[in-house]
Amino acid sequence: MAAPVLLVLLRFTQGIGLGGEWGGAALLATEHAPPGKRGFYAMFPQLGPSVGFIAANGLFLILGAVLTDEQFVSWGWRLPFVASLLLVVIGLYVRLKISETPVFQAAMDERKIAKVPFVGLMRHQWRRVLLGAGAMVITYTLFYTATTYCLSYGTATLGIPRTTMLALTMIGVLFMAAGTVVSSLVSDRLGRRRTLIAGTGVAIAWGLVMFPLMQTASVPLVGLALSGALALMGLIFGPMGAFLPELFRTEYRYSGASVAYSLGGVLGGAVPPLIATQMQAGGLGVFSVGVYVSAMAVLSLLCLLALPETGEESM
Secondary structure, three states: OHHHHHHHHHHHHHHHHHHHHHHHHHHHHHHHOOOOOHHHHHHHHHOHHHHHHHHHHHHHHHHHHHOOHHHHHHOHHHHHHHHHHHHHHHHHHHHHHOOOOHHHHHHHHOOOOOOOHHHHHHHHOHHHHHHHHHHHHHHHHHHHHHHHHHHHHHHHOOOOOHHHHHHHHHHHHHHHHHHHHHHHHHHHHHOHHHHHHHHHHHHHHHHHHHHHHHHOOOHHHHHHHHHHHHHHHHHHHHHHHHHHHHOOOHHHHHHHHHHHHHHHHHHHHHHHHHHHHHHHHOOOOOHHHHHHHHHHHHHHHHHHHHOOOOOHHHO
């Protein structure tokens, strides 16, 4: 009984950390960026999920290969979690040593800092919070559909070995990292909103293609389905590191970007695997899961169309 309770508690505290840390990382990157390079600078926090996924799952694959099943179940699975303590120490050191950005320091000097930013944010820019969260939904929908639902579907329904599915997913995450880099750089040239609209539009079509490819049970085609979904996730996720902070005033920027990012993560990350499982179990068929992904892409597209283009004047 204690195990699931502790797991949920740890995930909750992880969410508290992510809610504060992503916003801080994105703002430090964008507010230190020289003119015309904000998308490039904000790319680095956006590479975190790709690097983290590959590092964590790569370590699990290595342990699974060198340990027996009994050793892995008994104590081997604990090693990646113990190793992560080093990352915690490094992260804490960086956080304690880092200084405020020039943009925020200027706002402090001009006394433009809100005492309770969240209250002001909800009073003056609540609409952008909701629209920003909606724009984020498709990124997490693609990610968790590909990495959580499809991993289970591929092993339990299609009969593909778990190690094969995990390897295909890791290859897909490499495409996600490449998409993150490309779209972040492109957003500095073509604009954040335009780049995001293009990626989200393609995601609408890919949702309808993804599960027909999965249903073939062909390893190359399943890999294509996962790589396409995760590459699109990266293409949309990359510019978000600059786009969300640019939507909000300096005094509300940290809260606004973090709340929009986290709310989009809840709606796009927690809900799709649950709905997908119910759709499949309810007799709607796995293709309906792809329709759901496309519907979330339409939602994000509508939110993007309701938001303005952001740029150098936004900060």
